[in-house]
Amino acid sequence: MPSTSTPKRKTALQTPLDTHYRVETPEGIDLPLRPAGLPVRAVAFAIDLGVRGVLLGALLSGLMLLGKLGLGLGSIVLFLVSWWYMVLFEVLNQGRSPGKQMMGLRVVHDDGTPIGWPASLTRNLLRFVDMLPFGYFLGAISCLQHPTFKRLGDLAGGTLVVYREQALLRPSLPQATPRAAPFVLHLAEQRAILSFAERQGDLSAERTQELAALLTTPLGVPASRAATELNGIAHGLLGPL
Incomplete structure (x- = not known):
């Protein structure tokens, strides 16, 4: 009588989903990074948009008192705040704009190193492409389709928006003079x-x-x-x- 084998039941997911992105350091150590998704990035961007609006409103209100000179200076201020706000904060503040800092995010290179001037300029200058045709449509589609939630500017700049890991605090111990144990401790x-x-x-x-x-x-x-x-x-x- 021929033997019959019971077919093994296949599970829908062979391995659990993992949103961690790992890079290997030159020392051969795996560095886990957790990419930030679209919703939290959108909130961070909205916060930055509000900060820029308040900053521009305060500066332009003062410059308008200078008449035509203020109008010219206002155009320069508008350009600087619109295009350099993100770049300056990302490069000079460890990849964190005010919005990203409030949401616990930061921007890094693909290898986990701090973001530099070329990469930050590239990812921010390409925002106008991400905005097309309206409301960051292309950027949102790119984030949703990419495994590490990259928009087009991130793809071009080789950057990644990740959650900022909390620094580990040393445990608090009662005050005492450090001493060695009188016997060997395992x-x-x-x-x-x-x-x-x-x-x-x-x-x-x-x-x-x-x-x-x-x-x-x-x-x-x-x-x-x-x-x-x-x-x-x-x-x-x-x-x-």
Whole structure:
């Protein structure tokens, strides 16, 4: 009797979706970047548009008091704010215009390095193409179709708008003089001591003393000093600030 095999059921998605963009540094380290999509970029652009409007309104109102001279100067100001606002902020403020900064975004090169003058000029001068035929239609279509949400200016400039990663803060430890442990600590033990020091703000004084007293014998100190000794060892493990 011929054997029959049950066909394997195929799932719709073999691998989970991943919106991270990875670049490899010269040291061979993968640098994960998270591209920003169209909605958050549109909000950032709207904020920048409002900032530019307020800035232009204030400057032009003052220049109009100068008559014809003010009219000429106003044309120059209008050009500078319209075309150089984004470029100056992106290059001089780590890829962040005020709108991008408020939304937690920044512009980088495709390899993750900070954006420079040529790339910023290219991506911003091509905004008029992204605006065609109206309302940033081409730019929006390009963002929606591209895997890393690039508009035409980004494609030409070799740039990418990504979420700005939050800086990691060092844990806050109780004040103590850094010292070395009187015995060899394995990795798990180092982590346990650091975790004990970090969590003291959430523990009562009695619970802190109770936990620290478990190590009075190996530490060679009385129970009343065990917590202070452990805090000093934790500072020693972290090194100088």
